[in-house]
Amino acid sequence: MSVMALKGSSVFTWGDSGCNPPGFVSNRVKNLNTARNLVCLGGVSDNRATKSVEDDNPAKPTIENDVSRRLYKDLSLTSLPKPLSVADLTATPNNDTRVRISFKGLHGSFSEEAALKAYPKCETVPCDEFEDAFKAVELWLADKAVLPIENSSGGSIHRNYDLLLRHRLHIVSEVQLVSDLCLLALPGIRNEQLKRVLSHPQALASSDAFLSKLGVAVENVDDTAGAAQYVASNGLMDAGVIASARAAEIYGLNILSNRIQARVGKIVTTSGLWACASGVDTAAIERDWLWLYATSDGSTKVGHFFWEIKKNKCGHSTAVNFLGTSAIMIEKADDDPDHITRFLVLARDPIMPRTDKPFKTSIVFTLDEGSGVLFKALAVFAVREINLTKIESRPQRKRPLRVVDDSNTGSAKYFDYLFYIDFEASMAEPRAQSALGHLQEFATFLRVLGCYPMETSL
Numbered sequence: 001m002s003v004m005a006l007k008g009s010s011v012f013t014w015g016d017s018g019c020n021p022p023g024f025v026s027n028r029v030k031n032l033n034t035a036r037n038l039v040c041l042g043g044v045s046d047n048r049a050t051k052s053v054e055d056d057n058p059a060k061p062t063i064e065n066d067v068s069r070r071l072y073k074d075l076s077l078t079s080l081p082k083p084l085s086v087a088d089l090t091a092t093p094n095n096d097t098r099v100r101i102s103f104k105g106l107h108g109s110f111s112e113e114a115a116l117k118a119y120p121k122c123e124t125v126p127c128d129e130f131e132d133a134f135k136a137v138e139l140w141l142a143d144k145a146v147l148p149i150e151n152s153s154g155g156s157i158h159r160n161y162d163l164l165l166r167h168r169l170h171i172v173s174e175v176q177l178v179s180d181l182c183l184l185a186l187p188g189i190r191n192e193q194l195k196r197v198l199s200h201p202q203a204l205a206s207s208d209a210f211l212s213k214l215g216v217a218v219e220n221v222d223d224t225a226g227a228a229q230y231v232a233s234n235g236l237m238d239a240g241v242i243a244s245a246r247a248a249e250i251y252g253l254n255i256l257s258n259r260i261q262a263r264v265g266k267i268v269t270t271s272g273l274w275a276c277a278s279g280v281d282t283a284a285i286e287r288d289w290l291w292l293y294a295t296s297d298g299s300t301k302v303g304h305f306f307w308e309i310k311k312n313k314c315g316h317s318t319a320v321n322f323l324g325t326s327a328i329m330i331e332k333a334d335d336d337p338d339h340i341t342r343f344l345v346l347a348r349d350p351i352m353p354r355t356d357k358p359f360k361t362s363i364v365f366t367l368d369e370g371s372g373v374l375f376k377a378l379a380v381f382a383v384r385e386i387n388l389t390k391i392e393s394r395p396q397r398k399r400p401l402r403v404v405d406d407s408n409t410g411s412a413k414y415f416d417y418l419f420y421i422d423f424e425a426s427m428a429e430p431r432a433q434s435a436l437g438h439l440q441e442f443a444t445f446l447r448v449l450g451c452y453p454m455e456t457s458l
Ligand SMILES: O=C(O)C(=O)C[C@]1(C(=O)O)C=C[C@@H](O)C=C1
Pocket: 105, 108, 109, 110, 111, 112, 148, 151, 157, 179, 200, 202, 203, 222, 223, 224, 225, 339, 341
């Protein structure tokens, strides 16, 4: 293990003799050794070096009106495996050769869908909490964890940023998932009978316009599938759920509406011909309008204008005529029409950084006080034309507030922050190595969280 002491700052990266990626180690050692330590993964020094920024006492996530913690404990659907909790984590892993992916939530959650998107044949391991999903990997109960890190409507999932630092796992890939939010209820229940709708706060927020139109109370639950299980197992006739179509299937619920994140329901015209006859700019139609149309089973669906046209292989007017008989044109929702969540896949070992396809690198660092330090930190990427895709800051909870200037009785105090950055370059590229070497010259702490292929499709 290579550990060289220098001014208390460390880069955590591929290490421990056998696991250095070719093409990276020699350059890295050369580039980064000049100024700072290199602490390889998997040893006592890892713990030592993260101590100053480690979150030993993390706050619980705040979820208003949280019924789900009770849900998981009380429910008795015997056909489904129980989610893992910290107490279960002492069990011995089984010898199944399929890749096991831990995630937070129950079967049928969007996180499980993300795991299946990344590893279609995997065995999914449901966990009670995000932290249990990390621990499941650390204790070899799972091979990898899939965790949401940000979504297109609510932004970052801060809890997982904090846990990334606290745990010793590596980001090995990312998955972007477009969630099709569906309104579910017990079989036979209609929209008008619903008095409340339960779901994960993000899913509820993304369905706001649809739910206000429905005129129901909303209740936050830890995960969408947990809500479905709760309504199903308690036979709640007045409660709907926003969850996936898979959750409906697993828990025996009916889908009352799908793609509800895209709904607003302001009817513009009931005549499909109107759009063509009035010569409306078709690009604007695609962007701003949706068609609500009746299906043969009597339910309604929302479709994108051009999607329907393409599906029917028709020219515009034919397609419009086709839809015009049963369709109404509605204004697109203010809600996020494509609710996209970005998930990270975490593993015990890092993957080899490559240059034959686009890679991303995620890092976390701290800076000393001083004017323009953050600007300088970001400049190390800018001068090498490395594109940053995400920057996030989190308070370093264990460090007290510092007085910047004692002579200033106006009490110039500020928080110490951890900065998380994702940039578009592989650690196998010299420009990425030299950027990090440069950053290390003034960062007080630096850790590479992972270098992984960029998700380029949805
Ligand atoms: O509740 C779920 O189904 C989850 O997988 C969690 C989660 C999230 O944490 O953001 C993921 C995607 C959905 O949009 C809503 C919730």
